[in-house]
Amino acid sequence: MAEPVALKLTTKDFKSDQEVRWCPGCGDYAILAAVQSFMPELNIPRERIVFVSGIGCSSRFPYYMNTYGMHSIHGRAPAIATGLSTTRPDLSVWVVTGDGDALSIGGNHLIHALRRNVNLKILLFNNRIYGLTKGQYSPTSEIGKITKSTPAGSADSPFNPLSLALGAEATFVARTIDSDRKHLQSVLRAAAEHNGSAFVEIYQNCNIFNDGAFEELKDAGTRDDYLIRLEHGQPITFGKDGQFCVVHPPGGFGLEVRDTAAVSPEEIVVHDSGVTEPAYAFALSRLPGLDLRNTPIGVFRNVSRPSYDNLVQSQLEAARAKATGTPEEQLAGLLTSGDTWTIS
Amino acid sequence: MTKQVRQLDRVVIRFAGDSGDGMQLTGDRFTSETAQLGNDISTLPNFPAEIRAPAGTLPGVSSFQVHFADYDILTPGDAPNVLVAMNPAALKANLGDLPRGADIIVNTDEFTKRNLAKVGYAASPLEDGSLDGYAVHPVGLTSMTVGALADQDVSKKDAERAKNMFALGLLSWMYSRPYESTIRFLQRKFAARPELVAANIAAFKAGWNFGETTEDFSVRYEVKPAQMPPGTYRNITGNAALALGIIAAGVRSKLPVFLGAYPITPASDILHELSKHKRFGITTMQAEDEIAAIGAALGAAYGGALGITTTSGPGVALKGETISLAVALELPLVIVDVQRAGPSTGMPTKTEQADLNMALFGRHGEAPVAVIAPRSPSDCFHAAIEAARIALTHRTPVILLSDNYVANGSEPWLLPDVDSLPDLRVEFATEPNGEDGTTFLPYLRDPRTLARPWAIPGTPGLQHRIGGLEKADKTGDISYDPANHDFMVRTRAARIEAIEVPDLEVEDPDGDARVLVLGWGSTYGPIGAACRALRQRGLSVAQAHLRHLSPMPRNLGDVLGGYDRVVIPEMNLGQLAHVIRARFLVDAIPYNQVRGLPFTAAELETMLEEVVKNG
Numbered sequence: 001m002a003e004p005v006a007l008k009l010t011t012k013d014f015k016s017d018q019e020v021r022w023c024p025g026c027g028d029y030a031i032l033a034a035v036q037s038f039m040p041e042l043n044i045p046r047e048r049i050v051f052v053s054g055i056g057c058s059s060r061f062p063y064y065m066n067t068y069g070m071h072s073i074h075g076r077a078p079a080i081a082t083g084l085s086t087t088r089p090d091l092s093v094w095v096v097t098g099d100g101d102a103l104s105i106g107g108n109h110l111i112h113a114l115r116r117n118v119n120l121k122i123l124l125f126n127n128r129i130y131g132l133t134k135g136q137y138s139p140t141s142e143i144g145k146i147t148k149s150t151p152a153g154s155a156d157s158p159f160n161p162l163s164l165a166l167g168a169e170a171t172f173v174a175r176t177i178d179s180d181r182k183h184l185q186s187v188l189r190a191a192a193e194h195n196g197s198a199f200v201e202i203y204q205n206c207n208i209f210n211d212g213a214f215e216e217l218k219d220a221g222t223r224d225d226y227l228i229r230l231e232h233g234q235p236i237t238f239g240k241d242g243q244f245c246v247v248h249p250p251g252g253f254g255l256e257v258r259d260t261a262a263v264s265p266e267e268i269v270v271h272d273s274g275v276t277e278p279a280y281a282f283a284l285s286r287l288p289g290l291d292l293r294n295t296p297i298g299v300f301r302n303v304s305r306p307s308y309d310n311l312v313q314s315q316l317e318a319a320r321a322k323a324t325g326t327p328e329e330q331l332a333g334l335l336t337s338g339d340t341w342t343i344s
Numbered sequence: 345m346t347k348q349v350r351q352l353d354r355v356v357i358r359f360a361g362d363s364g365d366g367m368q369l370t371g372d373r374f375t376s377e378t379a380q381l382g383n384d385i386s387t388l389p390n391f392p393a394e395i396r397a398p399a400g401t402l403p404g405v406s407s408f409q410v411h412f413a414d415y416d417i418l419t420p421g422d423a424p425n426v427l428v429a430m431n432p433a434a435l436k437a438n439l440g441d442l443p444r445g446a447d448i449i450v451n452t453d454e455f456t457k458r459n460l461a462k463v464g465y466a467a468s469p470l471e472d473g474s475l476d477g478y479a480v481h482p483v484g485l486t487s488m489t490v491g492a493l494a495d496q497d498v499s500k501k502d503a504e505r506a507k508n509m510f511a512l513g514l515l516s517w518m519y520s521r522p523y524e525s526t527i528r529f530l531q532r533k534f535a536a537r538p539e540l541v542a543a544n545i546a547a548f549k550a551g552w553n554f555g556e557t558t559e560d561f562s563v564r565y566e567v568k569p570a571q572m573p574p575g576t577y578r579n580i581t582g583n584a585a586l587a588l589g590i591i592a593a594g595v596r597s598k599l600p601v602f603l604g605a606y607p608i609t610p611a612s613d614i615l616h617e618l619s620k621h622k623r624f625g626i627t628t629m630q631a632e633d634e635i636a637a638i639g640a641a642l643g644a645a646y647g648g649a650l651g652i653t654t655t656s657g658p659g660v661a662l663k664g665e666t667i668s669l670a671v672a673l674e675l676p677l678v679i680v681d682v683q684r685a686g687p688s689t690g691m692p693t694k695t696e697q698a699d700l701n702m703a704l705f706g707r708h709g710e711a712p713v714a715v716i717a718p719r720s721p722s723d724c725f726h727a728a729i730e731a732a733r734i735a736l737t738h739r740t741p742v743i744l745l746s747d748n749y750v751a752n753g754s755e756p757w758l759l760p761d762v763d764s765l766p767d768l769r770v771e772f773a774t775e776p777n778g779e780d781g782t783t784f785l786p787y788l789r790d791p792r793t794l795a796r797p798w799a800i801p802g803t804p805g806l807q808h809r810i811g812g813l814e815k816a817d818k819t820g821d822i823s824y825d826p827a828n829h830d831f832m833v834r835t836r837a838a839r840i841e842a843i844e845v846p847d848l849e850v851e852d853p854d855g856d857a858r859v860l861v862l863g864w865g866s867t868y869g870p871i872g873a874a875c876r877a878l879r880q881r882g883l884s885v886a887q888a889h890l891r892h893l894s895p896m897p898r899n900l901g902d903v904l905g906g907y908d909r910v911v912i913p914e915m916n917l918g919q920l921a922h923v924i925r926a927r928f929l930v931d932a933i934p935y936n937q938v939r940g941l942p943f944t945a946a947e948l949e950t951m952l953e954e955v956v957k958n959g
């Protein structure tokens with residue numbers, strides 16, 4: 001194969017002429033800027049990139065990208081993108097969705113896109129609130145959360161989006177944060193390289209209706225103690241001077257956080273995103289509590305499985321390879337197949 | 345023994361038995377033999393929604409009616425001349441439809457005390473004189489089949505199961521049907537089990553020979569071939585024809601076809617059929633629900649495929665929001681609704697035309713779409729192509745309203761010449777269309793069709809964003825401008841009205857009719873048969889049938905105005921009549937029936953006679 005020609009695209013090439021209309025200070029701006037400046041790296045012509053979104057503040061995203069784009073309806077982006085990606089394997093298809101869009105109204109489509117392993121890069125902007133409809137709790141809001149629709153506190157237990165994605169057989173699962181451009185882009189890079197569904201949860205601040213939801217993960221005073229930065233092939237340690245670590249206690253089902261000083265180095269789990277068994281990534285996804293302590297970010301899982309698109313395309317190709325004659329001739333043959341009779 | 349041979353011009357036979365007795369297959373085979381002979385045919389299967397209702401009960405009865413004639417016919421027949429009843433339940437469930445004097449062939453082996461009790465017969469109707477008005481032929485179908493297969497290498501159970509082939513053999517003998525196609529069919533069907541091929545063929549022949557030798561059947565009948573236009577024919581159901589129409593639309597448009605569907609009776613067979621034809625570039629996806637099915641089809645359409653979704657009424661209800669999105673996006677999309685009796689799950693295997701309102705109006709906002717309806721099983725082929733034509737040319741969702749009656753009914757189909765099918769090729773946008781030569785205006789319209797350009801991802805320089813938010817005329821940018829919204833809403837309506845549809849044709853052979861019968865969809869056959877019957881009796885009546893329900897033919901108002909009375913029979917509570925009254929201020933007479941069954945020609949004839957005579 002010939003070396004791909006360098007397209008020499010820049011961040012500017014990915015900015016559309018539309019005025020960006022999120023609230024000032026919204027985390028969506030940072031994500032947009034990170035994506036726009038990451039895109040040239042893909043070295044894919046803009047016309048072959050498509051952003052499909054649902055409804056929500058986050059779902060306005062496609063309007064601001066100078067690529068092809070569709071702002072669709074609430075929750076249905078994964079389904080629409082599935083039809084597009086399956087019939088157009090030449091495209092790079094990205095889905096932008098929110099916590100309500102993906103996990104509430106569109107939960108069904110999300111899990112089915114993931115289990116099929118459709119070749120989609122799914123970016124879930126999780127602000128733990130319904131932004132566009134002005135501040136109701138969402139399926140990722142903490143239990144007891146007081147919002148416009150839950151003045152006495154929400155009685156719903158939240159979803160853990162990564163656990164959900166893993167349970168839905170996702171082959172690529174990652175988490176990142178709006179404010180950490182470098183990290184965000186490293187996750188986008190890995191997602192883009194993945195063949196099949198790549199599910200990326202992005203913690204996003206809604207400064208109007210849920211301000212500071214992820215503050216501990218961003219604040220210089222707390223973030224090192226709270227965040228676990230997953231690096232493939234590296235022992236999982238975090239905190240000041242690697243003060244804490246993650247171990248797999250014998251006899252236990254999951255992973256736990258310990259003081260590094262209290263365990264022998266070989267007990268520390270070495271991160272491997274390629275573990276086939278989803279239980280490992282699932283255990284990682286269960287580490288944080290609702291207080292955000294022990295929140296892993298990075299690529300949890302990155303395993304290989306044939307994508308739905310590839311399987312569908314190869315069935316089509318196999319059927320075509322067996323066919324003879326022009327489509328018109330084949331059609332004529334099909335029409336006259338079975339029991340026919342002729343009247344002269 | 346030589347038998348008397350009598351000529352008939354038409355016969356209606358109903359095969360009825362338990363769901364497990366293979367009556368659909370038996371009817372299908374008889375139909376195929378009859379088709380080979382060149383009769384005109386119309387069939388009507390009728391089966392329970394349960395896969396296996398308790399054996400021997402009334403809800404478990406499955407039947408297949410076939411009407412064949414030496415002239416062209418329009419319906420599967422109102423009343424059977426012959427009933428084959430495989431058990432007491434089949435007799436009881438169908439007796440009410442039989443005219444006095446009809447032949448009844450009963451499987452006496454099943455008329456046991458227990459089976460009689462199951463359906464509430466205190467005494468056997470074969471013995472208590474209650475069937476005196478009919479020509480009853482008691483035949484031990486099961487025992488004779490088992491006897492005939494005594495030296496075959498099959499279990500008793502398999503031998504008993506072949507009794508439907510015995511019955512088919514007997515009926516094939518009675519009506520002088522050619523049976524080679526059935527032999528070939530059995531060889532194909534049981535290819536993997538040669539002992540079953542032999543057993544079923546033996547059962548068939550035993551039934552045939554029984555007819556030839558028994559005293560009970562003294563007459564053999566013949567129905568001569570019908571005068572039909574020359575050409576090659578095959579018998580086809582509506583669902584099969586619709587699937588072929590979709591394939592043809594793919595071939596004639598040279599586009600890949602994407603079908604998104606979620607299984608639902610009576611539409612699933614279209615998904616099954618299309619999934620077999622990948623070589624035509626057809627992708628079928630069994631989605632997680634109806635919303636995903638249409639979403640994926642719309643996504644594929646956005647990418648330049650012919651996007652199709654097939655379902656029944658409950659599925660269309662779920663698809664509504666996405667249809668509205670397609671209206672806003674102005675992308676081609678075909679939505680097939682094979683209607684069944686509702687509301688809710690209703691009667692899933694029974695027919696109805698009650699989704700017309702939903703198709704025309706069942707969406708939020710002003711969201712007009714094109715709506716068309718096939719009139720007969722074979723017409724489903726052409727209706728599918730027409731739906732694709734409108735969708736592709738006008739970049740709009742099109743709802744195709746089939747129903748259970750045309751979907752599962754069958755008739756001979758004069759196979760079209762592929763080259764005579766419409767050319768559906770489309771042009772994708774490839775160049776900027778703005779006056780400056782560099783901008784692309786995704787909502788700049790073709791002045792004739794008012795369709796916008798179809799600029800598919802992958803086209804360099806035409807990157808643009810579309811969405812459900814209101815768009816500014818031409819640029820497609822988000823717009824909340826009041827005047828723009830008013831303009832766009834009216835334009836979307838005008839787009840549908842701009843679709844060219846053929847004028848409505850009126851059939852009035854006498855030329856002096858004062859009463860017009862207007863129908864749509866699957867009522868074409870019964871209405872046509874009723875009109876013919878009236879004309880034969882010297883009464884004049886005109887018939888017109890709508891294929892295009894949105895937009896309606898331009899001459900419709902003039903047609904309606906030309907008659908003193910307009911009668912609109914529908915299998916709903918007057919949905920088309922409502923529209924006609926509202927749009928044309930015509931005092932149309934609705935005639936409605938919602939029994940889950942097609943109209944009989946006889947009831948329409950009685951009703952129309954009353955209107956013709958008394959206004």
Ligand SMILES: Cc1ncc(C[n+]2csc(CCOP(=O)(O)OP(=O)(O)O)c2C)c(N)n1
Nearest residue numbers: 055056057058074098099100101130131132
């Ligand atoms: C069918 C439908 N139901 C409800 C809505 C209203 N609605 C729009 S966005 C939204 C929630 C969005 O929340 P989220 O997905 O978290 O996105 P965010 O605005 O927070 O980015 C709701 C309920 C809608 N547009 N469509």
Ligand code: SF4
Nearest residue numbers: 023026057131206207
């Ligand atoms: S409401 Fe929240 S999520 Fe929406 S734009 Fe404003 S800050 Fe962002």
Ligand SMILES: [Mg+2]
Nearest residue numbers: 098099127129
């Ligand atoms: Mg949200």
